[in-house]
Amino acid sequence: xxxxxxxxxxxxxxxxxxxxxxxxxxxxxxxxxxxxxxxxxxxxxxxxxxxxxxxxxxxxxxxxxxxxxxxxxxxxxxxxxxxxxxxxxxxxxxxxxxxxxxxxxxxxxxxxxxxxxxxxxxxxxxxxxxxxxxxxxxxxxxxxxxxxxxxxxxxxxxxxxxxxxxxxxxxxxxxxxxxxxxxxxxxxxxxxxxxxxxxxxxxxxxxxxxxxxxxxxxxxxxxxxxxxxxxxxxxxxxxxxxxxxxxxxxxxxxxxxxxxxxxxxxxxxxxxxxxxxxxxxxxxx
Amino acid sequence: xxxxxxxxxxxxxxxxxxxxxxxxxxxxxxxxxxxxxxxxxxxxxxxxxxxxxxxxxxxxxxxxxxxxxxxxxxxxxxxxxxxxxxxxxxxxxxxxxxxxxxxxxxxxxxxxxxxxxxxxxxxxxxxxxxxxxxxxxxxxxxxxxxxxxxxxxxxxxxxxxxxxxxxxxxxxxxxxxxxxxxxxxxxxxxxxxxxxxxxxxxxxxxxxxxxxxxxxxxxxxxxxxxxxxxxxxxxxxxxxxxxxxxxxxxxxxxxxxxxxxxxxxxxxxxxxxxxxxxxxxxxxxxxxxxxxxxxxxxxxxxxx
Numbered sequence: 001x002x003x004x005x006x007x008x009x010x011x012x013x014x015x016x017x018x019x020x021x022x023x024x025x026x027x028x029x030x031x032x033x034x035x036x037x038x039x040x041x042x043x044x045x046x047x048x049x050x051x052x053x054x055x056x057x058x059x060x061x062x063x064x065x066x067x068x069x070x071x072x073x074x075x076x077x078x079x080x081x082x083x084x085x086x087x088x089x090x091x092x093x094x095x096x097x098x099x100x101x102x103x104x105x106x107x108x109x110x111x112x113x114x115x116x117x118x119x120x121x122x123x124x125x126x127x128x129x130x131x132x133x134x135x136x137x138x139x140x141x142x143x144x145x146x147x148x149x150x151x152x153x154x155x156x157x158x159x160x161x162x163x164x165x166x167x168x169x170x171x172x173x174x175x176x177x178x179x180x181x182x183x184x185x186x187x188x189x190x191x192x193x194x195x196x197x198x199x200x201x202x203x204x205x206x207x208x209x210x211x212x213x214x215x216x217x218x219x220x221x222x223x224x225x226x227x228x229x230x231x232x233x234x235x236x237x238x239x240x241x242x243x244x245x246x247x248x249x250x251x252x253x254x255x256x257x258x259x260x261x262x263x264x265x266x267x268x269x270x271x272x273x274x275x276x277x278x279x280x281x282x283x284x285x
Numbered sequence: 286x287x288x289x290x291x292x293x294x295x296x297x298x299x300x301x302x303x304x305x306x307x308x309x310x311x312x313x314x315x316x317x318x319x320x321x322x323x324x325x326x327x328x329x330x331x332x333x334x335x336x337x338x339x340x341x342x343x344x345x346x347x348x349x350x351x352x353x354x355x356x357x358x359x360x361x362x363x364x365x366x367x368x369x370x371x372x373x374x375x376x377x378x379x380x381x382x383x384x385x386x387x388x389x390x391x392x393x394x395x396x397x398x399x400x401x402x403x404x405x406x407x408x409x410x411x412x413x414x415x416x417x418x419x420x421x422x423x424x425x426x427x428x429x430x431x432x433x434x435x436x437x438x439x440x441x442x443x444x445x446x447x448x449x450x451x452x453x454x455x456x457x458x459x460x461x462x463x464x465x466x467x468x469x470x471x472x473x474x475x476x477x478x479x480x481x482x483x484x485x486x487x488x489x490x491x492x493x494x495x496x497x498x499x500x501x502x503x504x505x506x507x508x509x510x511x512x513x514x515x516x517x518x519x520x521x522x523x524x525x526x527x528x529x530x531x532x533x534x535x536x537x538x539x540x541x542x543x544x545x546x547x548x549x550x551x552x553x554x555x556x557x558x559x560x561x562x563x564x565x566x567x568x569x570x571x572x573x574x575x576x577x578x579x580x581x582x583x584x585x586x587x588x589x
Contacts, residue, residue, distance in 0.1 A: 079328050082321040089322040096572075097329035100336065103567040105518035107536040108560045111543060112335040115342070115557065158332060218520040218536075225544045237521075244437075245525065257433075 054256060057236040058263070060145075064235075065213040067149040068156075073205055075153065076160035080198075081190050083161070084168045095165075099158035106155060110222035113151045118226065144229055151219050156212070160205045167201040168194060203275045210268045214260070217241070236260050336564070343561040346554065365558040377559055379531060380538035384517055385566070386449070387534050391456040392512035398457055399508050403466025404497050408479060418467070421460045437525050451526040452534070456516055462508045469504030470497065510574060517567055535563045 049055075079098060083091055101109065116122055171194065179189050195202075217237040224230045232246075233239040237260065244253035346361030369377050406418055436455045440446045445454070474497050482492045520536045527533055530541060539559050546552040 075328070079325060082325050085321045087322075088325060089319075090326060091322075094322075094325040094329040098325075098332045100568065100571075101332050103514060103571050104336075104564050105520065105536045105567075107518075107520050107540050108563055109335070111539065111556065111560050112339050115553075116335060116338060154332065154335070157328075221520075221524075222540055222543065225546065241525070 049259070051256075053233045054236055054239050054259075057233055057239050061214055061216060061235050064145050064149055064152075064216065065210065067145060068152045068213050069206065069209045071149065072153045072156045073160055073202070073209060075157045076205070077164055077195070077202065079157070079161045080164035080168055081194060083165050084194070085186060085190075095162075099162055101155045101157075102159045104155065106151075106218040107222050109155050110151050110219040113147070113154070114223050114226045117147055144227070148216070148219055148223070152213065152216070156209065160209070163201055163205055164198055167198045171197050203272065206275070207268050207272055210271060211264055214264045214267065339557060339561045339564070343554075343558045345557075361554070362558075365554050369555050369558050369562075372555060376530065377538065377555075377562075380533050380535045381562070381566075383449075383532060384534040384536070384563075387452055387456075387519075387523075388513045388517040391453055391516045392509050394453075394457045395459045395462050395512050396505055396509040399459060399462035399466040400498065400501060400505055401493075402463045403468075404470045404474070404493055404501065406463070406467045407470035408474065408476070408497070421463055433521055433525050436522075440526070446526055447528045447532070449532060452523050452532075455522060456512075456519075459508075459512060459515075462512055465508050465511070466501065466504060469507075470501055473500045473504060506574065510570075513570070514567065535559075539563060 082088065083095060088094075104112075175193060175197075176189060179193055184192070215237050216235050220230050220234045221238060224232070224234075232242050236256065240253045240256045240260065243256065343365060344362040346364060406414065406421075433455075437446060437451075440451050440454070445451050478496060479492055482496055487495070517534075518536065519534070520540070523534050523537045524540075527537065530538065533541070539556060542552055542559060543556045546556055
């Protein structure tokens with residue numbers, strides 16, 4: 001019984017810890033400063049919502065996410081399906097190599113690609129020069145989104161591929177045998193059987209990718225020294241950092257953090273509901 | 286269709302390249318696997334490209350870095366290594382040690398906490414269990430940013446910021462780790478075995494350490510690896526918490542080095558060599574323990 005209480009009390013303690021953190025945020029968001037206890041009401045939130053820097057950052061990140069999430073998960077799905085086909089050569093080598101970027105910190109990934117984007121180092125610039133062309137500046141204007149998205153895609157594809165691949169492996173072989181007996185081609189099997197059967201894990205990878213993407217921080221921060229076009233408030237999270245620790249306005253930063261979290265959860269749960277209703281529709285058809 | 290059910294053996298055959306080809310009397314089928322293999326290798330090449338580059342670039346001296354072809358090895362690896370070690374009296378190695386400390390201790394502690402609470406959540410029925418689990422689930426989904434700022438403020442109140450503890454403490458409780466541990470405990474530890482042990486008069490703690498824990502080991506290895514990687518790769522938390530660069534983990538250290546490099550381009554070679562060295566331990570860890578990864582846990586987590 002004592003141990004039961006211990007097991008019981010311990011998680012409650014964590015829960016208390018968690019809820020404490022939440023309460024802290026709300027209190028701060030509403031302006032309970034340590035020195036000046038001024039009731040700010042929703043002022044911080046209205047400030048944040050009308051702050052053009054934050055909104056611009058949000059738009060930038062949405063644009064960035066619109067590239068990253070579909071490309072990364074599309075690639076992950078295709079690679080997982082390929083891995084799951086018969087007679088693949090060097091399969092475990094490929095699997096390991098594609099998974100490898102997961103082990104590389106975002107900062108280092110951004111650093112490596114950042115150098116590879118620089119015309120003086122880039123192999124692509126070298127090749128283009130060979131045919132008399134010059135490489136466009138990848139770290140400015142629209143290509144910057146592609147450059148940043150590439151880093152995220154590179155880092156995330158392998159992990160998502162493994163998640164999808166593992167659930168592909170869980171499909172019983174008999175299903176395929178039946179399909180083959182009915183005359184399905186491998187492509188048909190992939191499209192009609194495999195993809196619908198791994199739909200739940202696809203939904204989940206989408207869900208986590210959205211959350212991760214909207215909070216991009218390390219990569220643009222790392223690229224900042226290499227280019228002038230990444231501002232200190234490029235992503236909303238960078239803006240939070242800027243407000244909290246450079247400007248020292250923790251109340252504004254807390255309100256912004258709450259807003260980002262709310263927006264993230266709204267978007268990802270919105271997607272989840274959409275996906276759920278789709279699957280139900282599909283099932284009833 | 287000539288295809289037979291060789292599906293499950295195909296990936297295993299791939300691990301020994303020499304035997305991966307189909308039987309020679311059926312060349313048609315082995316050609317069919319060629320295109321997917323090539324596509325996969327292309328993907329692998331894309332993923333390896335920056336890694337190969339950093340290996341090559343780390344051998345270049347600062348005069349060679351921007352002047353020679355990207356994948357042409359240079360001659361300055363030993364010099365780079367020496368410069369890096371000499372940089373600010375070996376602060377780089379201090380960063381590596383710090384990262385190892387944060388990741389090692391943090392992952393160990395949070396795996397232990399995850400094991401105990403995951404086991405408790407899976408094995409005991411008590412009031413508020415579901416509520417607790419839902420709070421945990423919310424924790425998994427909670428963006429870390431919303432925690433980082435208040436964590437800093439809370440720790441500032443007890444004057445713990447800019448210390449080793451400030452990076453370690455917030456990482457000990459990992460909702461994701463607890464979540465995985467609960468799923469694994471529920472799947473791996475049969476309730477009737479626990480019941481039988483209880484009948485035999487074993488105490489709850491004894492049941493946990495003697496029966497539950499050994500059964501959970503494969504799952505806990507996965508949790509440990511997840512945590513280790515997450516902490517080693519973490520940037521935001523130390524970036525917020527730490528000011529003294531003696532306590533920096535490697536990610537933060539490399540970042541400051543790169544930021545200084547925009548004024549002193551000669552530091553770039555140090556950054557690149559440092560990046561290579563920062564990646565080596567994790568890759569080595571993955572290669573060594575990949576056999577113990579319980580990847581089914583991932584899809585198990587996905588399914589529920």
